[in-house]
Amino acid sequence: MRQLISRIRAAISQLVYKRIILAVTILFCVGVGIAMTNMSQLSSTLIASQALQNATLYAQSIKEARTLYSSDVVNPLNSDKLINFSHDYNPTKTTVPVPATFLIELGKHITEKNPEVSVRLYSNYPFPWREKEGGPQDAFEREAIKYLMQNPTQKFFRSEEFRGKPAFRYAEADPLTASCVNCHNTHPYSPKKDWKVGDVRGILEITQPLDTITQKTRGGLKNLFFLLAGLSVLGISGLSLSISRLRQNAKQLEQRVRERTAQLQETNVELLKEQEKSDRLLLNI
Structure with a gap:
C-alpha cells in the first residue's frame, strides 16, 4: 500500500514538473512573438525618425548656406553694383548666381556627390527658364505644395518608392524674406508680382534612400533580439535546473521522513515489547 502511494506521488510530481516546464516554454514563445512584433514596429519608427532627422538637418544646412550667401555675399556686392548677379549662372563667365540659383546649384552638387540623394526646389510659379523642371513633377510634390501653402510652418514627408527604391521624401516651405520680395516683384519675367514677406515662394x-538606415537599424535590433532570446533561454534553463533541484531536495527530504518514520515505528514497537514485559513481570509479582 505504501509503495503504491509513493508511486502515485512520484507520478503526480513528474506530471507537475512537466506541466511547469511546458507552461514556461509557452510563455517564452509568446514573449518572443510579442518581442518580434514590437521590434518590427520599433524598427519602422526608428527608421522614420532617423530619416526625418537627416532630412531636417539637410534642409536646415542648405537654407542656412543660402541665407549666409544672400546676406554676406549678394547684398554687399549688389549694393555697390560691382558684380553681375544672374540666374543664368555660368562658372566660365564673370557672373554670380542669385540666391535661388545658388541653392539650386548647391542641390545639384549634393546630388552629384550622392547620386541616391535628391535635392529639389520647385514652385507653382517657376520662372520661364525653369518651367520644365521648376514645377511639381509627381503626386508627392503636388501634395506638398498644396499642404505647405496652407501650413507653411509644418513639414510634409512620407516613405514611398522613388526611382524604384524605398525612400524617405521630406519637404518644407521656402518663404520669401524681405530682401527677396522686391527682386521677385520687379523682375520683368517674374510670373507673380504681388509677393509679400512670408509668402511661400x-x-x-x-529625398534620401532608406536602404542604409534600414540595414543599420534592423541589424542593431536583430542583435538585441538575439541577446534577449539568449537571456530568455538561459532563464528557462536556470528555472528548469532550479525546479529539478527542488524536486531532488523534496525526494531526499521525503526519503529522510520515511526513514525517520520507520525508525520511530521500530522504537514504538520496542517500547511496546518492553511495556509488555514490564506488565507481565508485575503480574507475576
Whole structure:
C-alpha cells in the first residue's frame, strides 16, 4: 500500500514538473512573438525618425548656406553694383548666381556627390527658364505644395518608392524674406508680382534612400533580439535546473521522513515489547 502511494506521488510530481516546464516554454514563445512584433514596429519608427532627422538637418544646412550667401555675399556686392548677379549662372563667365540659383546649384552638387540623394526646389510659379523642371513633377510634390501653402510652418514627408527604391521624401516651405520680395516683384519675367514677406515662394525637398538606415537599424535590433532570446533561454534553463533541484531536495527530504518514520515505528514497537514485559513481570509479582 505504501509503495503504491509513493508511486502515485512520484507520478503526480513528474506530471507537475512537466506541466511547469511546458507552461514556461509557452510563455517564452509568446514573449518572443510579442518581442518580434514590437521590434518590427520599433524598427519602422526608428527608421522614420532617423530619416526625418537627416532630412531636417539637410534642409536646415542648405537654407542656412543660402541665407549666409544672400546676406554676406549678394547684398554687399549688389549694393555697390560691382558684380553681375544672374540666374543664368555660368562658372566660365564673370557672373554670380542669385540666391535661388545658388541653392539650386548647391542641390545639384549634393546630388552629384550622392547620386541616391535628391535635392529639389520647385514652385507653382517657376520662372520661364525653369518651367520644365521648376514645377511639381509627381503626386508627392503636388501634395506638398498644396499642404505647405496652407501650413507653411509644418513639414510634409512620407516613405514611398522613388526611382524604384524605398525612400524617405521630406519637404518644407521656402518663404520669401524681405530682401527677396522686391527682386521677385520687379523682375520683368517674374510670373507673380504681388509677393509679400512670408509668402511661400517654393518648396525645398530632400529625398534620401532608406536602404542604409534600414540595414543599420534592423541589424542593431536583430542583435538585441538575439541577446534577449539568449537571456530568455538561459532563464528557462536556470528555472528548469532550479525546479529539478527542488524536486531532488523534496525526494531526499521525503526519503529522510520515511526513514525517520520507520525508525520511530521500530522504537514504538520496542517500547511496546518492553511495556509488555514490564506488565507481565508485575503480574507475576
